[in-house]
Amino acid sequence: MNLRRRALQALVVQEPAAKLAAVRAIPPGLPVGAHEHLDEPPGVPGRPPGLRFVSPQQVPRRSVHTLQGRAALLHSLAHIEFNAINLALDVLWRYPGLPDSFYAGWLQVAVEEALHFELLNDHLQTLGVRYGDLPVHDGLWEMAERTRFDLLARLALVPRTLEARGLDACPVVHSKLLEAGDQKAASIIAIILRDEVGHVALGNYWYRKVCQEQGLSDFDTYGELAQHYRAPRLRGPFNRKARLEAGFTAAEIDELERLDTAFRSALPTS
Template structure:
């Protein structure tokens, strides 16, 4: 592999558009480590191609992504495709946080490489399941809410940690059990089993978001709990609605006062 430092490799992987090629590159990175991190490198952002994407799926506004009944094979495939797109975005998000932000401890970059690797495994599980149903990733439109927030926060690591892993990705902790139950009720135990794996791993991913958010707030003498509402307002984060998977959120490191804030926000009227 032609680069000397992990952060250079992460940017290269981020720019790869073919999902299979991207996945294989990340697996090699994960398996061939430990790498020199290059935490002090000043890496220039490419003028285009961030992140690398396949030609399909078509990216559309969220309201144009249709929801179908899970009682039909196509409806379940549509749901699994949406989840695969989330996982593909999550791969890119982990790569982006590695290359974009300099001067963090080596453990920061190693943690997010592990996240990228596990997101690859999730994506492959979902895409393989789609193939058994006669579909592949790219067959349905998708929206880009996760990456939109990454773009908004790209100049502020504190905001990125607060609003991507701890907010948007943490929604998966709440949604996974609900979606899993619906798939099981529809008789799709194979797909439901994939959701079990994803939830298990996503607790750890959100926990890393919490870990590094609180770490960097401590370094900057910021109150992590009091800062969060200001960041959510400044960067137009969606207000999360319950019910919340409180056991999973506690396992992921959310503090009691943070969970109280979530519950109060969910009760507010539009």
């Protein structure tokens, strides 16, 4: 049993505690099986069968100054982290023929995402809510589905686009939770931000490496992939410090800010 097969086994596990155990049971030094062809089984990705999926607009949003509001926010974040576990596992098994360091990096991401989910889910239960009690949306996995046959697009549009949004959102969420007096939740967000810088950096590294191998401009190719695969528009403010630490260039961040400013300027004024 090689690393990629073990990752696929963990991916289809539905129950959260069992998935966490399956991820943590994968030995880091296991042979990768990089060149083995694997067929996708039914049940990808494994998720609790009772999850209720709605559009992003229908996910409940309430003030974090109420218990229900904090629970709704943390439930949404727990769902993002559960999806992130599955995304890391999916990259591990789906894309063959890469260096061992590629697979080692994404296994570490899966382990850290499992910790993030566990921390959020445990704290969520102290508020009287369990993962799956509230509706969720599926934007992260929908992008994974669109890019399933294109490694370059997956790297461009999941870790360095959708997951990078967390670099921008975490400081805002952290401040709100502190204002609401939830020190425990705020400390979990700080851990997530610390680790997500590394996760996005990993995506940036491999995105640029694949672009280089294919003789592509990483800057121009990103815009083409974002348009082709219908990536969501990124909204500011952007966490420049964290994005620079995660491997984005100043020119890339400047372009994000330029596009965001142009979009806001074009909006009708009331």
